[in-house]
Amino acid sequence: MGKAWKFGHDIDTDVIIPARYLNRSELDFLASHCMEDADPAFAQNVKEGDIIVGGKNFGCGSSREHAPLAIKAAGIKVIIADSYARIFYRNSLNIGMPILECPEAVQGIENGDEVNVDLETGRIENITKKAFFQARPFPPFMQELIKAGGLIPYVKEHKKNA
């Protein structure tokens, strides 16, 4: 369970992690500047387990993997949006950051609402508003990949077990 941080449409990777911080790639550093140009208070106030809610085309722009890395390192448990830009979608799963598409949930969640998300079933509960939404859950292998922490640890784990 966590608090929802709501953003608008076309949230680009430049506002998720501005390029002026891309001369470094340590996760703590990236997290400390996450979403800075959209909400300067975000990085200071975000708590482990919070969620981000975005509109359409979330993560558009640059291919910087630093964007989902910064969000994950900031403690965000899941992103829910109307839709995602192509590279951001792939990058997020590759680093083990779960992201769900669910326009109904986006509409039914306001900034600051308490939200619970079950990644196994795709069920989203808005505790504040006592409402439920259903996103399409990830297939089992993708859930495993996310649990493993992304593509690289997932591949390594499977290489070991093979």
Next chain:
Amino acid sequence: MGMTISEKILAAHAGLEQVAPGEIINAKLDIVLANDVTGPVAIKEFGKLGMTEVFDKEKVALVPDHFTPNKDIASAEQCKILRVFAKEQQLTHYWESGQVGIEHCLLPEQGVVLPGDLIIGADSHTCTYGALGAFATGVGSTDCAAGMATGEAWFRVPESLKFVFHGSKFQPWVGGKDLILYIIGMIGVDGARYKAMEFAGEGIKALSMDNRFTMANMAIEAGAKVGIFEPDEKTLEYVKARAKRDYKVYNSDKDASYEKIFDINTEDIPLQVAFPHLPENTKSVDEASGIKIDQVVIGSCTNGRLEDLQITAEILKGKKVHPEIRCLIFPGTQAIYLEALRRGWIETFIEAGVAVSTPTCGPCLGGHMGILAKGERSLATTNRNFVGRMGHPESEVYLSNPAVAAASAIRGEIVHPREVAK
């Protein structure tokens, strides 16, 4: 059933006779690219895989272009990771400051990327190489690491959107930048999300390679996976002198299927300006006329090629940049810079009061060399005008072609080039 050029390239690299949109394929890569921002993360992931060697030292390109010449100690450390890795792996395609250029100007110029190639790059503007008739798309660092390790990547075959430009006449000063901004204004920043954009028609045949690179470059600004052109005589002429290996020309079949076909009359397209803070906020230059600016940036992977500098030189020749404007020019590569120098354009720029820089991505991404303060406004020939893109989150970026940018540098506000060319 017929296939599009995109489908044919993907099929050939997956060892398949036929592919269709929506199909997931695993395909062999011709080039894997990274830069000094995405490369260090990719190299770290490559190491975590337990890999010691890249799949082919001639097929991995590392280009330190974003924060170079090294902006500060932190960027110097990032570049060093690239340098050490390139040396360890004995990579053919690595360049130091002095030889390096902006990756998407450099790789085509050096013949590293060729028609028919399948390319992934850890940089969203990798789609630029579609101008050569290659299938090229941006990925993140993890996909790049996997590509460096295996020489393969998985793809979802995209649906194709076709943009047919009718007529070969353009309004004065209109170029590739205006055509692509016009399309993005029409379909929006997610109008081609996950899809292939294919550019065709008489209007496209009339365009130079430099203009085609500009268009392919900004396909990502509509969310596309690639912006692709069928190779023609101009493509082959460009490639002939540069290719050091075999390449293959693919064309779309007559009965290829498209999700949607857009018909556009080239003469209908006015000079474009994209307003903050999305490339889709396009208006005609006349609607932008009179907007005060503080800085003009000409260059980048979008408009840093020879023709861009030629138009800029023609407009600035014998004129002065407005005293309250900082005008910065970034040639895309050293070869472009040198040719501009030989043709006397660099002299023209400096006499006009322009700061000319060595090639770098610099200000385009708000990295260095031309950062905006709070409340400042830049007109730029770059590709993105997101919040904070060129500096302070409360600064603004407007996008245009080089002619509009150069004319506006003289006037001190956004203006149609005809106003200063009189």
